[in-house]
Structures are given as C-alpha cells and as structure tokens.
Amino acid sequence: MRVLHLITTAGPHPYFEHFGTHTDRGRFDVRLATLGPPGALHRDAARMRLPSVGFDAHRRAGYARALGALVRYLRREQIDVIQTHLLDACVVGLLAARIAGTRVRIFTAHHSHEIPLHHGWSLSEVDRLASSRLANVVISPSEHMKATLVMMHGLPADRVRVIHHGFDLAKLDPGKVDASAIRRELGLDGKIVLTSIGRLYWIKNQEALVQAFASLNAPETVLLLAGAGDSAALDALIRSLGLESRVFLLGNRGDVPELLAGTDLYVHPAQAESFAMVIVEAMAMGVPVLSTPVGIASDVIEQGVSGFLAGGSTSTALSAALRNALEQREDWKSIGSIARERADLFPAERMVREHESLYLELLPRP
Numbered sequence: 624m625r626v627l628h629l630i631t632t633a634g635p636h637p638y639f640e641h642f643g644t645h646t647d648r649g650r651f652d653v654r655l656a657t658l659g660p661p662g663a664l665h666r667d668a669a670r671m672r673l674p675s676v677g678f679d680a681h682r683r684a685g686y687a688r689a690l691g692a693l694v695r696y697l698r699r700e701q702i703d704v705i706q707t708h709l710l711d712a713c714v715v716g717l718l719a720a721r722i723a724g725t726r727v728r729i730f731t732a733h734h735s736h737e738i739p740l741h742h743g744w745s746l747s748e749v750d751r752l753a754s755s756r757l758a759n760v761v762i763s764p765s766e767h768m769k770a771t772l773v774m775m776h777g778l779p780a781d782r783v784r785v786i787h788h789g790f791d792l793a794k795l796d797p798g799k800v801d802a803s804a805i806r807r808e809l810g811l812d813g814k815i816v817l818t819s820i821g822r823l824y825w826i827k828n829q830e831a832l833v834q835a836f837a838s839l840n841a842p843e844t845v846l847l848l849a850g851a852g853d854s855a856a857l858d859a860l861i862r863s864l865g866l867e868s869r870v871f872l873l874g875n876r877g878d879v880p881e882l883l884a885g886t887d888l889y890v891h892p893a894q895a896e897s898f899a900m901v902i903v904e905a906m907a908m909g910v911p912v913l914s915t916p917v918g919i920a921s922d923v924i925e926q927g928v929s930g931f932l933a934g935g936s937t938s939t940a941l942s943a944a945l946r947n948a949l950e951q952r953e954d955w956k957s958i959g960s961i962a963r964e965r966a967d968l969f970p971a972e973r974m975v976r977e978h979e980s981l982y983l984e985l986l987p988r989p
Contacts (some may be wrong), residue, residue, distance in 0.1 A: 628655050646975055690718065694722050713731075750776065818849070833848075892941055
C-alpha cells in the first residue's frame, strides 16, 4: 500500500522519524513530500530510506503549480493513501487527491486548535472545507482536539479518529540523563526550577506565565523559558517586573531531555494545543507537570496524582495553580513517578501501528 505524507514545509519532525523507524515495510510503502522545496525533512527521509519529494512552492503564489505537479505525482506513483499535515498542505494536498482520484484522503489536525483563536471567518471556512469536504477521515491527536473539531466544524464524531502521538521513550529515561548538568550551567543549585518549553508565540502564552510567576511569594523559585522566536516583548516584561535574576530566556535548545532532567516542575501555559508533545516528554522524564486543560493534558493529568491542571490560561488561573502545586511540593517525587508510568502508554511503535490499521480499514487489500 503506497502512503504519501504531505506537509507544508521541510522542517524536521519526530513524528515522521517514527514512521521511518517502525513502518512495516513489507506491507506499506511510505513516502514524504512537502509543498515547499526540499530541506531537513528530505535529508531525514533519505537517512531513513523513505522516498521523498518537494514541490518547490516557496510561497502561496506557487501553490497552483504545485497542485498540478502533485496531481501528476499521485497518478503516476499510484498513491493509495494521502495523509496531509498543516493547513496549507491539507487544502492543496486533499484537493489534488480529489482530482487525481486518490481513494483515501486523510486530514491530520495538528493545527486546527489555533483556528478559533484567530477569529477569522475565512480561515475557519478553509479548515472546515478541507476537513469535511475534501477528506475521507480526520485524525486527531487527542480527545480534546476531536471535541474541538466536532464543535467548531460540525464534523460527525465517527469521522474523527483519535491516534495519540508516540515517543521514543528510550531517549526519555531519567535514569540515563544527568539531572544536574543544566543546574550547573545556569548556576541554579539549591533553587526550585520551573521550566516551560515552546515556541515564543502568543498562543503558547508565556507572558501570562511570567505575570503569574511574578505574583508568587517564592523567592527560591526560578523559571526557565526555552524556545525559538522573538523574545523582545517577553524580555521587556521580565525586566519591567524586576525578574531578571529569576526568569531566564534560554532560546532554542537541542537538549530537551537534559533540560527536563534538571527541572522540578514543568509548566505548560498554552491557550490551545492539538496534543502538546512536551507534556508527555516531561512526564516520561519523571517530572510533575502543571498544564492548562489543552491537548493531551486532561487525558493524562489527574489533579494532584499525576500532575496539576490549571483552571484556565489567564495569569490569575496560572498563579492559583502554581501556588497549589508549590503547596504540594513534598508530593512531587511520587507525582513524577506516576507521570512516568502514564507516559509509558505512548510508545512510537503503537502510534505507527494504529495508523497502519486505519489505512487498512479505509482501503482493505486481499
């Protein structure tokens, strides 16, 4: 069975790494493609021995030409299943698949959690068109995202299949990572370390987290913020609150397991998520997690047992949740142990097998 994954741009992503590692290649010919030109994803595909192609659309003005090239590719290669990722690739890819007569067309809802927050009628309508009219089925990475799709786009619940993301849990082993390295690097010995990882972006809500942190009467705590993006506004907020010695902007980090190993409490303040992979990554490292009720959080976090759920994403709600978590600090070790057990439910191989089962259900073969 020939399966094409189409995404908008060519940045690397562990999601596709798992298909390269765990696909049953005797039954499935998996390929990767981008609307844009080749890049890191294609180099990863070559390393994983997965065929890949880029359709060289540097911007949306090039999508019409990419659409035609994709139609020809789908027909020539006799692709059985196209699975699309991110809004632009979903629209162009699913439309091309309809034209080409590709039988199974899958919309993957990595991005749809953000649609309601933009309050854009046209954006919502495009997303609804792709998920309801162009796709045969929608894959949601969490029950929370499924509920959002059903409510936002009116999709029948049985057309939305939940397949949780998977993880290479062997790389997220607290017993194999130096927990003190990041503390030595930043001079944090003796401190209670709170960490939040994510792109610096208003939906990730770091400003509300900094404001909530400022309200705490806990001088022994520090907050680490890691992630790529424009940090100017966040840096100005930190300075205006006099938190330069307690809140650290680390930029993009390539050592997430080490960063989590040196963390006492992971905090995820996002306004919306389709899944929030870093929540499971932190739990796998045995770190208690405090999160807003987004993405996978409500499925894996039991209040005060496997983590902490904030009542919302405002600075007030985050402040109350942080105070509550700090009051239960003596329980963090046991909470982290239970969190690790729950993270074990998300192996990468399980994710790939569930995708393969869905492909076979939608396009059975003799």
